[in-house]
Amino acid sequence: MPDDRRWADRPLVQLTLMRAREFFREPEAVFWTVLFPILMTTGLGLAFRSKPAEAGRVAVLGSAPEAEAVAARLRSSALDVAVLDDSAAARELRAGKVALLIVPQPGAAVEYRFDNTRPDAVVARRVVDDLLQKSSGRTDPVSVRETLIREPGSRYVDFVVPGLLGMSLLGSGVWGTGFPIVDSRRRRLLKRLIATPMPKSGYLFSLVISRIVVLVIEAGALLVFARLVFGVPFRGSLVGLGLICLLGALAFGALGLLVASRARTLEGASALMNLSMVPMWVMSGIFFSSTRFPALFQPFVQALPLTAVNDALRANMLEGATLTQIAPELGIVTAWLVFCFFAALALFRWQ
Amino acid sequence: MPAHAVEIRGLRKAYRDVVAVNDLELTVHAGECFGLLGPNGAGKTTTIEICEGLTQPDQGDVRILGERWGGRRTNPGLRRRLGISLQETQFPDKLTVGETLQLFRSFYPRPQPLEEILKAVELGEKRRGRVGQLSGGQKQRLALACALVADPELFFLDEPTTGLDPQSRRQIWDLIEGVKQAGRTVVITTHYMDEAQRLCDRVAIVDHGKVIGLGTPRELINSLGAQHVIEFRVGAATELSDADLLALDGARTVRRRDGAYLLESAHAHRTVPALLGFLSARELALEELGTHSATLEDVFVHLTGRMLRDA
Numbered sequence: 256m257p258d259d260r261r262w263a264d265r266p267l268v269q270l271t272l273m274r275a276r277e278f279f280r281e282p283e284a285v286f287w288t289v290l291f292p293i294l295m296t297t298g299l300g301l302a303f304r305s306k307p308a309e310a311g312r313v314a315v316l317g318s319a320p321e322a323e324a325v326a327a328r329l330r331s332s333a334l335d336v337a338v339l340d341d342s343a344a345a346r347e348l349r350a351g352k353v354a355l356l357i358v359p360q361p362g363a364a365v366e367y368r369f370d371n372t373r374p375d376a377v378v379a380r381r382v383v384d385d386l387l388q389k390s391s392g393r394t395d396p397v398s399v400r401e402t403l404i405r406e407p408g409s410r411y412v413d414f415v416v417p418g419l420l421g422m423s424l425l426g427s428g429v430w431g432t433g434f435p436i437v438d439s440r441r442r443r444l445l446k447r448l449i450a451t452p453m454p455k456s457g458y459l460f461s462l463v464i465s466r467i468v469v470l471v472i473e474a475g476a477l478l479v480f481a482r483l484v485f486g487v488p489f490r491g492s493l494v495g496l497g498l499i500c501l502l503g504a505l506a507f508g509a510l511g512l513l514v515a516s517r518a519r520t521l522e523g524a525s526a527l528m529n530l531s532m533v534p535m536w537v538m539s540g541i542f543f544s545s546t547r548f549p550a551l552f553q554p555f556v557q558a559l560p561l562t563a564v565n566d567a568l569r570a571n572m573l574e575g576a577t578l579t580q581i582a583p584e585l586g587i588v589t590a591w592l593v594f595c596f597f598a599a600l601a602l603f604r605w606q
Numbered sequence: 607m608p609a610h611a612v613e614i615r616g617l618r619k620a621y622r623d624v625v626a627v628n629d630l631e632l633t634v635h636a637g638e639c640f641g642l643l644g645p646n647g648a649g650k651t652t653t654i655e656i657c658e659g660l661t662q663p664d665q666g667d668v669r670i671l672g673e674r675w676g677g678r679r680t681n682p683g684l685r686r687r688l689g690i691s692l693q694e695t696q697f698p699d700k701l702t703v704g705e706t707l708q709l710f711r712s713f714y715p716r717p718q719p720l721e722e723i724l725k726a727v728e729l730g731e732k733r734r735g736r737v738g739q740l741s742g743g744q745k746q747r748l749a750l751a752c753a754l755v756a757d758p759e760l761f762f763l764d765e766p767t768t769g770l771d772p773q774s775r776r777q778i779w780d781l782i783e784g785v786k787q788a789g790r791t792v793v794i795t796t797h798y799m800d801e802a803q804r805l806c807d808r809v810a811i812v813d814h815g816k817v818i819g820l821g822t823p824r825e826l827i828n829s830l831g832a833q834h835v836i837e838f839r840v841g842a843a844t845e846l847s848d849a850d851l852l853a854l855d856g857a858r859t860v861r862r863r864d865g866a867y868l869l870e871s872a873h874a875h876r877t878v879p880a881l882l883g884f885l886s887a888r889e890l891a892l893e894e895l896g897t898h899s900a901t902l903e904d905v906f907v908h909l910t911g912r913m914l915r916d917a
Contacts, residue, residue, distance in 0.1 A: 269712035273701060280700040442696035447752070450658055450690045451713040452682035606660065 266453055270461035275468065277435060288431065288469060292423040292477045296416055299542075300485050303411035311354035311375035313383055314339045314347065319359045328390050329357075329383060355379040363391065408488045408573050416481040417568035418541035423473055424500065425535060425561050428507025429528050431469060432462055433515035437524040440515075446606040462508065470504040490575030498578065499571060499585070503564040506588045509595035510560070516602040535561035563587040610669070611636045611760050611791040612657055617666035619652050619815075626652040627663070628815035636759075639782070639792040641806035643799060643902060645912075649815035650795040651693055654764050657793065658690050671760060686714055689753035689790075693764040697748060699738030703729050706737055707751055714756035727751040727781060743774025750781055761785060761792045767801060779805060799902035811906055818909050826905045832858040832870035835904055836877060839866045839894040840885065854880040861907070870900065870908075 262268060278284050312335040315326045322338055329336045339347060339356075347353045348368060354376040356368040365387060369376040389395075439445045448458065478496075481487040489496065514531055518524035538552070539545055539561035548556050556562055567584035570576035578585070612634035619627040627649045634640040642650045655661040656668055659675040668674065673684050697706050704720065711717035724730045727747040732740065740748065746766060753761060763782070767775040782805055785792055796802055802809045803823045811819035811826070819826055827833070840846065846867065851860045856873035857880075871877035874897050885892055906912075 264708075264712050264717075266712045269709045272705070273698065273709055276705065277698055277700045439698075442698075443692055443694060444697065446660060447690070447692055447695045450660060450685070450688075450692065451710065452685040453713040454682075 266457040267460055267464075270453075270457055271464045274435065274461055274465035278431070278465065278469065284431070288423070288427045288473050289476050292419045292473065293480050295419050296412070296477065296481055296485070299415050299419075300412040303415075305410045309375060309378065311335075311379055312337065312352065313355040313357060313379050314344055314353040316341065316344050316356060316358045320361055321359045325357060325359045325365070325387070329386055331390075332382075332386055334382065334386070355383060357383060408490070412481075412485045413487050413573060414544075414569070415542060416477070416485070416487045417572050418565050420474060420477055420500070421503065421539070421561050421565040421568055422536065422541045423477065424470065424503045424564065425507045425532060427469055427473060428466065428504055429511040429514060429532055432466060432508045432511030433518075433524055433528055434521070436462075436512070436515040437518045437521055440519060440604070440606065441521065443606070449605045462512070463505065466504055466508045467501065470500060474500045474504075487572070489572055491571035491577070495578050495581075496568070496571050499564065499567045499581070499588075502585060502588050502592065503560070503567075506560050506564075506592035506595065509592050509599060513595045513599040513602070516599045517604050535559050538562070540565045558587065560588050560591040609636055610634065611638075611671060612640075612793060613667075613669040614653070614657070615667040617653065617656065617668060618664045619649075619656065619661065620664060626815055627656070630666075630812075630815060630817060632810060632817060634791060634793055635808075636791050637789055638807040639786050639794065639805055641802040641809040642793070642795040642812050643797070643802040643806075643809050643906070644795075644812035645797055648812045650797075650812055651764055652815075653812070654762050654793065654795055655692075658688065658762050659684070686756060687759045689756065689758035689761040691746075691749045691753045691761075691763045691766055693768070695749055697737045697745070697752075699736060701737055702734050703737060703740070703748055704733040706748065707755060710752045710755045717755045718757050723751050723754055726754060726784065728777070741774070743770050743777060746770060746774065746778060747781065750778065754785075759790060761790060761794075763792065763794045765795055765797070767796070767798065775801070799906065803902050809902065811902070811909060813906075813910050819905060823902055826902060827900045830858070830870060830900050830905060830908055832872050833900055834871045834874035834877075834897050835900055836869040836871055836874060836881065837866055837894070837896045837898075838869070838881070838892060841891040841893060844890055850884070851881075854884060856880070859908070866894065870904070 313329070314337045315322045315329070317338045317340050326336050326338050337353065339353075344353070344356050348356050351373070354369060354373065358366040358368060360366055367380050367383070369380055371377055371380075436445070439448075449455070478487075478489075482489065510531060511528070514527045515524055518527060538548060538556045539559050541561075545556050545562050545565070546553075563584040567576075567581040567588070570581050570584070610633055612632065614630060614632040617627050617630040617632075618625075630649070630653060632653075642653065644650050652661060656663045657670055659670075659681065670684060671687055673681065675681055675684070701709070703724070707720055707723055711720065711723075721730070724733055727750055729744065729747055729751065732744060737745070737748065750763070750766065753763070766782070767778050770778065779801070782792060782794070786805075792805075794802075794805065806823065808820070808822050809826060810817045819829075821829070848860045851857055851867065851869060854869070854877055856871045856877040857869055858872060859870045861868040861870075869877065869881070878895075878897065882892070
């Protein structure tokens with residue numbers, strides 16, 4: 256049938272406008288999608304500023320022989336040293352308020368009490384030991400010169416920005432696609448829409464288009480902010496970065512579509528959304544590397560779409576990897592996209 | 607145009623073990639306003655949604671404007687000719703009235719101009735108002751406006767006035783009258799007998815998924831053989847026998863409700879004096895007396911033994 260309508264009167268345009276209006280007229284949605292990742296970046300960037308590893312506070316057990324003398328020898332350096340009685344020492348050591356407890360022993364001996372899984376305790380043990388040994392007359396046979404290197408790209412903020420971008424794509428993809436669908440089904444709007452001659456593909460594509468529009472805004476805002484405020488590097492191609500974001504956003508959008516394919520209530524949908532997202536929040540390397548999980552879990556961890564997206568983003572931004580180098584990650588994301596999309600189409604209910 | 611807008615034969619639909627529609631037969635003529643009247647749960651909505659191609663029937667043949675819904679019930683050609691208002695659709699709160707209508711206009715190749723639709727439903731002033739801010743009656747008029755956008759041949763309106771105040775109901779009725787004047791076919795479901803009586807050319811009374819009465823409102827009322835209902839109450843602890851009451855001039859049937867007697871009569875002007883004479887002869891005190899013209903409500907009660915509203 257010849258169609259002489261203006262482009263603005265086409266279903267795809269009107270359906271996309273509906274999504275956009277619903278999104279931008281909901282201040283909370285804009286906050287969570289755009290501002291939240293930026294606030295997280297700011298907070299984490301400030302909290303984990305690059306600074307020298309610190310020894311933390313150490314204590315000498317007051318009831319031990321020579322306690323005050325040992326404390327005086329340590330205080331001559333920049334260390335924060337306290338002298339504590341037995342109960343205070345035990346309490347503060349347990350609470351982590353002191354990193355290391357020094358218990359001088361009779362004769363030229365000393366005992367260190369500390370938790371070797373705590374980085375500041377390990378540093379404290381080394382620093383305190385060096386000070387005590389040197390002040391007791393140890394001489395080091397090898398002379399040492401230190402050259403310090405602090406480069407953008409190896410800081411925590413550089414690590415965490417791609418992770419937060421991936422997390423943001425996941426959240427807005429699943430939530431931003433799933434929530435409006437379930438809400439429309441609950442309101443019987445979906446049913447009303449299919450009672451018209453609306454092309455169903457138009458409905459689907461309006462979801463895809465609005466997803467891309469929101470992606471450009473959320474990813475753009477976060478990356479520009481990270482670049483300008485924290486100097487986070489972009490070592491790979493921006494086209495490649497855009498492609499990873501696009502593929503990730505579509506895959507997470509398809510996951511949202513799948514999660515929302517049947518749910519009739521917002522409560523039920525929320526449960527499914529959290530169920531699908533929590534494993535990725537924990538394991539997909541947002542705040543710390545996913546390689547920290549035991550080898551047994553790795554096949555599962557590596558197969559998660561957010562792990563692949565985060566790894567690809569980091570490889571692109573921090574290492575300048577080409578698309579060929581991140582092909583395995585892109586393959587995993589594409590597989591999720593295809594699987595979720597077709598599963599959602601098969602399961603989808605309009606009423 | 608086929609003479610029949612809707613033809614339903616042997617329609618059956620069950621949800622798990624609940625039979626919603628049970629061997630239902632209906633024909634709606636082109637150009638008439640047809641009412642499906644029945645209590646909640648009678649199967650009205652299931653029937654109309656099968657007609658709208660939104661629900662798949664278990665059995666039966668349904669033809670809408672001479673066409674059948676395909677297996678996937680998409681048939682956009684047929685959908686363009688229908689105007690639909692579902693029970694309880696909530697349009698997006700964040701959109702304005704104008705934006706909502708533009709959305710629905712975009713689904714049809716030759717929609718009505720926006721201004722005309724807004725004028726028809728008297729929402730011109732609300733064009734830029736958010737849907738979430740509208741009153742119940744305004745929301746329902748918006749739902750009808752969405753059904754009107756393509757000037758369809760056949761309207762399916764599922765309980766268009768349920769839950770509205772009297773003034774909003776009258777506004778909706780005027781709107782539907784307008785659609786009737788334009789020669790369109792309207793199928794409406796309702797559990798308000800006054801609505802069916804006022805709007806519908808013909809009414810099917812539906813109960814337990816079956817049509818139990820069919821005709822014009824006048825025909826249905828006449829089928830009672832009684833134009834009037836006389837409702838009265840006598841002093842406590844007095845039992846009147848049916849036979850005595852039916853012997854009164856013009857009395858046709860007797861029913862009892864909450865201690866009151868309902869006497870259906872062909873001629874109230876003869877039955878009422880006879881009743882008064884009967885009561886005074888027995889020295890019984892009349893506590894309450896009222897008459898009303900028989901309504902579809904009385905037809906429903908006559909057919910089912912239950913009231914529409916508490917059925």
